[in-house]
Amino acid sequence: xxxxxxxxxxxxxxxxxxxxxxxxxxxxxxxxxxxxxxxxxxxxxxxxxxxxxxxxxxxxxxxxxxxxxxxxxxxxxxxxxxxxxxxxxxxxxxxxxxxxxxxxxxxxxxxxxxxxxxxxxxxxxxxxxxxxxxxxxxxxxxxxxxxxxxxxxxxxxxxxxxxxxxxxxxxxxxxxxxxxxxxxxxxxxxxxxxxxxxxxxxxxxxxxxxxxxxxxxxxxxxxxxxxxxxxxxxxxxxxxxxxxxxxxxxxxxxxxxxxxxxxxxxxxxxxxxxxxxxxxxxxxxxxxxxxxxxxxxxxxxxxxxxxxxxxxxxxxxxxxxxxxxxxxxxxxxxxxxxxxxxxxxxxxxxxxxxxxxxxxxxxxxxxxxxxxxxxxxxxxxxxxxxxxxxxxxxxx
Numbered sequence: 001x002x003x004x005x006x007x008x009x010x011x012x013x014x015x016x017x018x019x020x021x022x023x024x025x026x027x028x029x030x031x032x033x034x035x036x037x038x039x040x041x042x043x044x045x046x047x048x049x050x051x052x053x054x055x056x057x058x059x060x061x062x063x064x065x066x067x068x069x070x071x072x073x074x075x076x077x078x079x080x081x082x083x084x085x086x087x088x089x090x091x092x093x094x095x096x097x098x099x100x101x102x103x104x105x106x107x108x109x110x111x112x113x114x115x116x117x118x119x120x121x122x123x124x125x126x127x128x129x130x131x132x133x134x135x136x137x138x139x140x141x142x143x144x145x146x147x148x149x150x151x152x153x154x155x156x157x158x159x160x161x162x163x164x165x166x167x168x169x170x171x172x173x174x175x176x177x178x179x180x181x182x183x184x185x186x187x188x189x190x191x192x193x194x195x196x197x198x199x200x201x202x203x204x205x206x207x208x209x210x211x212x213x214x215x216x217x218x219x220x221x222x223x224x225x226x227x228x229x230x231x232x233x234x235x236x237x238x239x240x241x242x243x244x245x246x247x248x249x250x251x252x253x254x255x256x257x258x259x260x261x262x263x264x265x266x267x268x269x270x271x272x273x274x275x276x277x278x279x280x281x282x283x284x285x286x287x288x289x290x291x292x293x294x295x296x297x298x299x300x301x302x303x304x305x306x307x308x309x310x311x312x313x314x315x316x317x318x319x320x321x322x323x324x325x326x327x328x329x330x331x332x333x334x335x336x337x338x339x340x341x342x343x344x345x346x347x348x349x350x351x352x353x354x355x356x357x358x359x360x361x362x363x364x365x366x367x368x369x370x371x372x373x374x375x376x377x378x379x380x381x382x383x384x385x386x387x388x389x390x391x392x393x394x395x396x
Contacts, residue, residue: 028063030056032072039070039093046074057083057116067091067124073098076107076147081116081155091124091163097147101133105144105169115154123162126150130167134194146170146196152178161185171198172217175205182209192240194218199241204256206230217241221271226286227256234262239269243301245276246291248311249324250284257287257325267297274304274334277326278311281349284323291329298336304364305331307357307382309349322349328356329384338366341376343392348381357384363391 030052037045037052049065049072056063062085070093079089095111097104104110110128113119128149136143149168152158155178164187165172172188175181183200190197199215202208203225214237215221221238224231224246238244244266246258268274275293279286298304307329309322326348343364348354366375379395386394 028056028059028061029066030063031066031068033068037072039068039072041071041073041096043073044075045072046077049074049077050079053079056087057081060084062086062088064088064090067093067095069093071096074111076104076110076112078109078112078114079116080114083116083118086118087116087120089119089121091122094125094127096126097128099129099132101130101136101169102144104128104147105133107147108145109151110147110169111150113152113155116158117156119155119157120159120161121163125164125166127166128168130169130190130194130197133169137195148172148174150174151176152181154178156180158182159184163187164189166190167194168197170196171201173200175200175202175208178205180207181205182211184209184211184213186213188213188215188217190217192216192218198223201225202228202231204228208232211235213237215241220245223247224258224261226251226258228261229259231261234264234266236263236266237269238266239271239299241271243268243271243273243276245273245278246288247276247278249279249286249288250282250322251280253283253285253323255284255286257289259288260290262292262294263296264292265295267299268301268304268336269299270339271301272303273306274298274301275331276303276306276308277329278308279322279324279326279349280312280318281310281322282318282320286323287325287327288329289325289327292332293330293334294332296334298334298338298364300337300339302339303342303345304336304338305334305344305346305362307346307348307354309354310347321351323352324349325352326354329354330358330360331362332358332360335363338364338375341366341368341373342378343375344377346379346382346395350381353381353383355383357382357396358387359384359390359394359396360387361389363389365391
């Protein structure tokens with residue numbers, strides 16, 4: 001883990017340096033209003049936004065796309081790079097999606113940044129108005145797949161700071177095939193019953209930092225998918241939601257693994273899970289290793305510590321053995337209350353048992369006032385050690 005700590009230290013230095021650089025006022029500003037956008041919340045401003053972006057992106061000097069105060073309606077839009085110089089996207093107003101969810105719901109993306117490097121996105125609010133889309137999903141009618149609110153795809157050296165994302169149709173933010181991304185001081189809010197509205201989803205990406213943020217949603221606050229490595233997550237307020245999850249893995253046989261993930265100094269409030277590793281029970285060559293969960297507070301959380309290698313959210317379960325190899329997972333200084341009796345649940349694969357699990361300084365309580373039932377630890381096919389005081393009692 002010493003190499004990982006070195007990576008994190010260098011990453012922190014890099015992001016501190018780039019953050020200071022990005023605070024320098026841009027030489028060229030491109031106001032979307034100057035390109036025809038109207039902040040009345042009704043006029044389609046997609047084309048003016050694109051014109052402002054293309055002008056800024058083609059500038060040989062550092063440039064700024066500026067969204068002033070007001071409410072701007074845009075349809076699905078792709079801001080494409082590479083750009084010729086550093087570019088800033090600063091939002092002082094609010095960006096909203098059309099009321100008709102079909103307008104963006106069939107595109108998979110609402111606001112997409114594609115192959116952009118040296119990008120900073122500051123402030124403002126984006127509201128996807130997902131309520132009618134969620135109603136369609138619940139009704140069982142034929143609905144479009146839904147759109148992610150903001151996506152970074154094949155991007156590098158990105159800072160997202162101070163953004164507020166509301167009512168995403170599905171994922172609020174997605175980071176795919178990207179590197180050196182820092183997400184800070186953001187606020188994500190979707191109702192607890194909104195389906196598949198992950199706060200931030202990361203996949204096939206590396207060197208990602210997420211910090212100082214509040215995430216309230218209907219699915220995972222943060223989900224870490226295949227091919228993700230070198231991630232630092234800290235100072236997160238999670239809840240409502242499903243917690244912070246690695247996976248689900250074993251979606252396919254040939255699948256990249258997850259490694260070097262740290263979640264620290266965060267609070268979970270009334271979430272379905274706390275910190276979770278999940279994989280389908282079917283063959284896979286994937287893995288999850290070198291995971292650290294430390295200094296966490298659980299407030300009335302179902303399954304505060306969970307490894308679930310028999311993950312199946314519906315009735316269509318594969319009923320096989322997970323091929324995912326889970327190893328070197330550390331849980332340290334995790335305290336609070338569990339809303340279920342199994343405060344620690346390690347349900348691992350029969351053919352690929354979890355190994356190198358460490359439980360250290362854990363205090364999780366559950367008290368049923370009528371039956372006086374205490375919290376329990378459940379372990380199946382899990383191998384590891386415990387250190388310090390572990391409550392409920394360790395199974396190792």
